[in-house]
Amino acid sequence: MITAKARAVDGPDKSFRAAEIKRRDLDSHDVLIEIKYAGICHSDIHTAHGEWGPVNYPLVPGHEIAGVVTAVGPNVSKYKVNDRVGVGCMVGSCGECENCRNGEEQYCLKGNIPTYAGVDQYGEPTQGGYSTHIVVEEDFVLRIPDHIELDVAAPLLCAGITTYSPLKHWGAGPGKKVAVVGMGGLGHMAVKIAHAMGAEVTVLSQTLNKKEDGLRFGADHYYATNDPETFNKLAGHFDLIINTVSANIDINAYFSLLTLDGTLVIVGAPGEPLSVQVFALSSRRRSFAASMIGGIRQTQEMLDFCAQHDIVPEIEVISADQIDEAYERVLSSDVKYRFVIDISTM
Structure with a gap:
């Protein structure tokens, strides 16, 4: 031993x-x-x-x-x-x-x-x-x-593979509008990776405190979710939303930000059940999903991708x-x- x-x-x-x-x-x-x-x-x-x-x-x-x-x-x-x-x-x-x-x-x-x-x-x-x-x-x-x-x-x-895997699986890339909810350990990696994949990236954070960082990491836009006008302005806007926060947020409000056939993916695991309004999904054929990490092969792919794009x-x-x-x-x-x-x- x-x-x-x-x-x-x-x-x-x-x-x-x-x-x-x-x-x-x-x-x-x-x-x-x-x-x-x-x-x-x-x-x-x-x-x-x-x-x-x-x-x-x-x-x-x-x-x-x-x-x-x-x-x-x-x-x-x-x-x-x-x-x-x-x-x-x-x-x-x-x-x-x-x-x-x-x-x-x-x-x-x-x-x-x-x-x-x-x-x-x-x-x-x-x-x-x-x-x-x-x-x-x-x-x-x-x-x-x-x-x-x-x-x-x-x-x-x-943090790298937890965000890389859903971004890859749901096709983040050129022509796709991707929102990242939260700018913590997972969120800042999602911003960097989605940007490197070629997506148009928006950060949705409670406040604008980390806006300068978010834009520096590759975000194209940054909005505060404590401003109700954010949800009006961005309604029906995103192809993909990656939710990286562990808090029990109003998930239905974020569904409203998805376009037709858009998907919201949870990678931050809240400790309590979420209340989902089905109509918020069915009205635009939206999808609600969750993702874990990636497999070993994809994790190695992520490491090589980060090396190629100087992402750390x-x-x-x-x-x-x-x-x-x-x-x-x-x-x-x-x-x-x-x-x-x-x-x-x-």
């Missing part, structure tokens, strides 16, 4: 503490990664706080992982020692169902194995990237392109002792735009 330093939480109201966790010995197709940076995702906070169901504590969150290969199993063919690699939101799947065979492991019919708060193929709880090392089967490891630095690469493994997230690097403070700041929207833990501070 391999011992790794980590930061763990023991309950929904507990602070993070220094811990040691065990990583399995390498199996034939396993890769040992020395983690250099780990992003903080809002999903980490929901899970650590027990807001998405029962949690097997102690918990080590983190599914935005960037590091370097330090050892490989005897049958590994995709990676070698010193390769720059990443790990995202899942570390396994059945590999046999139709979805897995089609490269959609995130939708594995038997359930994918999450990077943390799950159970691996050996029956052991998975622990995430707030740690110095992780062992992952090679098919769930991503190659980080050479000119993307590891600190900014980390958030691409969740805006980050603030913190030490391991600042995780609790970072969580509080995320909840109060006091981050531009993604916290990343320097794992050397473990």
